[in-house]
Amino acid sequence: MRNACARAREILDAPSFVLALLLLLGLGQAAALALQFQEGFRPFQTAPGRVALSWDMFATHIERCSLGWDPPLPAAEGPFFDLRQKSLALEWQAIADSRNGYRNIAAWACSHYHQPFHALLHCYLPNGKEETSAIECR
Amino acid sequence: MLSNAAERFRAWCIQSETGGALWRFRFAFTALWLTYDLADLIFHGTASILFGSDAHGLFTLQLLLIGAQFLVLANMGARLACFLCFTLRLAEAKFFFGLNDFYYYCAMMLLLSSVSLEGPGQPAKVWPRSALLAQMAWMYFATALLKLNPDWLSGGHLFVRQAYLAGGQGWPYPGFYTACCLNLGAASALAKLGVLAEFTMAILLTMKRWPRLTLALGFSIHLFAALALNVWFFGASMVLGTYFLLPRSSTEPT
Numbered sequence: 001m002r003n004a005c006a007r008a009r010e011i012l013d014a015p016s017f018v019l020a021l022l023l024l025l026g027l028g029q030a031a032a033l034a035l036q037f038q039e040g041f042r043p044f045q046t047a048p049g050r051v052a053l054s055w056d057m058f059a060t061h062i063e064r065c066s067l068g069w070d071p072p073l074p075a076a077e078g079p080f081f082d083l084r085q086k087s088l089a090l091e092w093q094a095i096a097d098s099r100n101g102y103r104n105i106a107a108w109a110c111s112h113y114h115q116p117f118h119a120l121l122h123c124y125l126p127n128g129k130e131e132t133s134a135i136e137c138r
Numbered sequence: 139m140l141s142n143a144a145e146r147f148r149a150w151c152i153q154s155e156t157g158g159a160l161w162r163f164r165f166a167f168t169a170l171w172l173t174y175d176l177a178d179l180i181f182h183g184t185a186s187i188l189f190g191s192d193a194h195g196l197f198t199l200q201l202l203l204i205g206a207q208f209l210v211l212a213n214m215g216a217r218l219a220c221f222l223c224f225t226l227r228l229a230e231a232k233f234f235f236g237l238n239d240f241y242y243y244c245a246m247m248l249l250l251s252s253v254s255l256e257g258p259g260q261p262a263k264v265w266p267r268s269a270l271l272a273q274m275a276w277m278y279f280a281t282a283l284l285k286l287n288p289d290w291l292s293g294g295h296l297f298v299r300q301a302y303l304a305g306g307q308g309w310p311y312p313g314f315y316t317a318c319c320l321n322l323g324a325a326s327a328l329a330k331l332g333v334l335a336e337f338t339m340a341i342l343l344t345m346k347r348w349p350r351l352t353l354a355l356g357f358s359i360h361l362f363a364a365l366a367l368n369v370w371f372f373g374a375s376m377v378l379g380t381y382f383l384l385p386r387s388s389t390e391p392t
Contacts, residue, residue, distance in 0.1 A: 126294025
């Protein structure tokens, strides 16, 4: 057993293994960045999309909305007034990246709670404007 | 020439140093993410936003991650435990939340899993520390490059995040900040400054000189992201990397 461990450590410490590991990480991330270009990202022209390992944090197009319900949803843990109730104040927030994402959440609530209500959306847009809309759920 | 490069690479792979920096970084990085996972599990952070999806699967992954990170901290089969952390977080990113934070954790843990560390005073290979710094430098470079787009540079992206935090979440921005910065013009100026700062971080981490300047800049970027944008753990782990991994003096091997 000890010999097997020593042998494994020898293999993992070998320069060829180091090279393989660094190539795997380096090429994987270079390919992710190349994929951003292939999918339409152009500096100063087009925003990137989401590609794992391309490090696109804060670089993509986003929209954020407050989502509330009137009357509140009858959740097991008490009346559910808005999406903020699902969020913690720090770090973890119930968010989507587009108005459609929030509409999907509203649609999920429509199908989950079988009673009429309005889903109210107040959205913040990258052009500096705000937009309010309502979705009726019967 | 090729054999010369191969020889230099081989020499770099076997070069050793006192492993204190790597040891401390591995401990701090793991402790920080263990805190993240414990808080996430206890307060149902990510689980609460699954909207009916497989919460049990996520719960199991979180428990396993917590266990594996305890093993890293206790230095019990730490290399294997680091690899387990990498695998489990990759599964969390792949099947639940494809967050950049999680992929970053994966890259760092994969590199840490290739390090033999017996203790803070014991020798360790030089290359993993250089690779970890290169990984961070690449991330700053890539994210700055991708931010060179109209959505970010116009301030639109920052405006949306901040206006939502202020209006939708009641984020306690100070009055002066709300007055001066929650508009497209100020957000655009901050966004351009952010890109410049990230490109500079990439250069500074690659050069590995001026550790205090690098740390001050990294700390400023991530303190802003924490206070103004509510991003805490990712920034903290980048600052930890800068603090522990950058050579403190020009005589340290890199």
